[in-house]
Amino acid sequence: DIQMTQSPSTLSASVGDRVTITCRASQSISSWLAWYQQKPGKAPKLLIYKASSLESGVPSRFSGSGSGTEFTLTINSLQPDDFATYYCQQYNSSPWTFGQGTKVEIK
Amino acid sequence: QVQLQESGPGLVKPSETLSLTCTVSGGSVRSGSYYWSWIRQPPGKGLEWIGYIYYSGSTNYSPSLKSRVTISVDTSKNQFSLKLSSVTAADTAVYYCAREVGATAMDYWGQGTLVTVSS
Numbered sequence: 001d002i003q004m005t006q007s008p009s010t011l012s013a014s015v016g017d018r019v020t021i022t023c024r025a026s027q028s029i030s031s032w033l034a035w036y037q038q039k040p041g042k043a044p045k046l047l048i049y050k051a052s053s054l055e056s057g058v059p060s061r062f063s064g065s066g067s068g069t070e071f072t073l074t075i076n077s078l079q080p081d082d083f084a085t086y087y088c089q090q091y092n093s094s095p096w097t098f099g100q101g102t103k104v105e106i107k
Numbered sequence: 108q109v110q111l112q113e114s115g116p117g118l119v120k121p122s123e124t125l126s127l128t129c130t131v132s133g134g135s136v137r138s139g140s141y142y143w144s145w146i147r148q149p150p151g152k153g154l155e156w157i158g159y160i161y162y163s164g165s166t167n168y169s170p171s172l173k174s175r176v177t178i179s180v181d182t183s184k185n186q187f188s189l190k191l192s193s194v195t196a197a198d199t200a201v202y203y204c205a206r207e208v209g210a211t212a213m214d215y216w217g218q219g220t221l222v223t224v225s226s
Contacts, residue, residue, distance in 0.1 A: 034212035036213075042218075042219075043218055044203075045216075049208070049212035050212075055214065087153065094169075095156055095171070096156040097156065098155070101153050
């Protein structure tokens, strides 16, 4: 299985900050990576697919980049609604696997 | 707007079979563009992909669960289902159904249903 490792596990930030989350794959996954946002008690929400494509309806302050084994999710000008846990997921090879999550907390 | 809704028992006894159904509305499981998935999340932990099914009945399961998992589809009811046999406490989780765009990212999710394995 491809292992996905996110860093940091927890991130403290303020409204208006620029936030970057990193996801590393244990082997190359080309650009077959998605990012999800999950709030407590809710289902994950797709933000980014194919590493850098913004899902319809997702604010443009979210962006993704990377290919191969290293990827980043950036949130420009963090908003109150963005405090949540973020997961990366690879779909290069089965079984699809997720990172362990990054919790973005209010500083 | 596509909606998915999980249903099934919230409590299952150890060694028994967990059975859940996902009902799809606003879209068709017969669409050739999508795969239909199950994902689970133990309380306070991360996400684990269980497997998916295509409308034709073709399936792909996670090897870690493959021996215990069956995913099926009922196109007449616009539903797909999950069966997980010989459950233990380690199978206690919120179970989500989701739509995969061509066996890739999951763009629509159900709200999730908590299944507790306990006697």
